[in-house]
Amino acid sequence: MIKLYGMTLSAHTRKVQSALIELGLPYELIVIDLMTGAQHSPDYLALNPGAKTPTLVDGDLAIFESNAILLYLAETYGKGRLIGESVKERWQTVQWLVWSASEGHGPLSRPWYVKILFPMMGQPLDEAALTKSHADAQVPLKILDRVLAKQPYLGGSSFSVADIAVAESVFLSQWGGMDTSEYAHISRWFAAVTARDGYKGSRLSQRAS
Numbered sequence: 001m002i003k004l005y006g007m008t009l010s011a012h013t014r015k016v017q018s019a020l021i022e023l024g025l026p027y028e029l030i031v032i033d034l035m036t037g038a039q040h041s042p043d044y045l046a047l048n049p050g051a052k053t054p055t056l057v058d059g060d061l062a063i064f065e066s067n068a069i070l071l072y073l074a075e076t077y078g079k080g081r082l083i084g085e086s087v088k089e090r091w092q093t094v095q096w097l098v099w100s101a102s103e104g105h106g107p108l109s110r111p112w113y114v115k116i117l118f119p120m121m122g123q124p125l126d127e128a129a130l131t132k133s134h135a136d137a138q139v140p141l142k143i144l145d146r147v148l149a150k151q152p153y154l155g156g157s158s159f160s161v162a163d164i165a166v167a168e169s170v171f172l173s174q175w176g177g178m179d180t181s182e183y184a185h186i187s188r189w190f191a192a193v194t195a196r197d198g199y200k201g202s203r204l205s206q207r208a209s
């Protein structure tokens with residue numbers, strides 16, 4: 001059975017859970033508690049030398065980087081479901097996964113770090129940093145809204161792992177206090193993605209079937 005090492009508090013783990021649920025793949029969630037430093041244990045470092053979660057193990061393959069895992073699952077188990085079969089849709093999906101990792105997730109997730117995570121870890125709320133994070137997140141939000149004005153999903157006409165990845169980042173912006181409702185096309189797309197079983201099921205519990 002597929003093993004997923006991570007924790008549901010982590011957006012990157014939730015992305016992978018969402019894809020596994022969409023594909024109906026049974027998996028075992030092995031909780032790596034980041035608060036206790038479990039990511040630095042020798043056994044975990046053997047799977048993921050970067051000491052980050054998530055890591056997915058499928059047979060003798062151990063793979064890390066959440067967007068690489070999403071692509072692996074889509075290509076291996078989800079062709080025509082989580083990644084389009086045409087060259088155009090397939091590469092648009094890859095393009096947005098790369099954009100998410102390199103351009104989108106950082107500024108989109110920053111409001112959550114500043115407003116939620118850092119205070120949870122005992123730091124006082126930095127209002128100036130929060131204001132700046134909200135301003136910086138407008139850049140990727142504008143890009144997404146422009147694209148989603150022209151097509152229903154990031155990969156093109158159908159839902160894909162790119163939507164799973166980017167919706168989780170937009171969720172972190174919102175949790176970090178951003179009102180994204182002025183972006184009509186993002187709002188329409190986000191409602192469609194978050195209504196799906198994968199998105200809903202990924203936030204239920206730490207246990208998997």
Ligand SMILES: N[C@@H](CCC(=O)N[C@@H](CS)C(=O)NCC(=O)O)C(=O)O
Nearest residue numbers: 010011012034052053054065066067
């Ligand atoms: N680019 C990585 C980022 C993974 C990542 O930052 N994971 C965080 C949890 S959301 C983590 O494991 N942090 C542990 C640490 O920094 O010690 C991915 O997409 O998988």
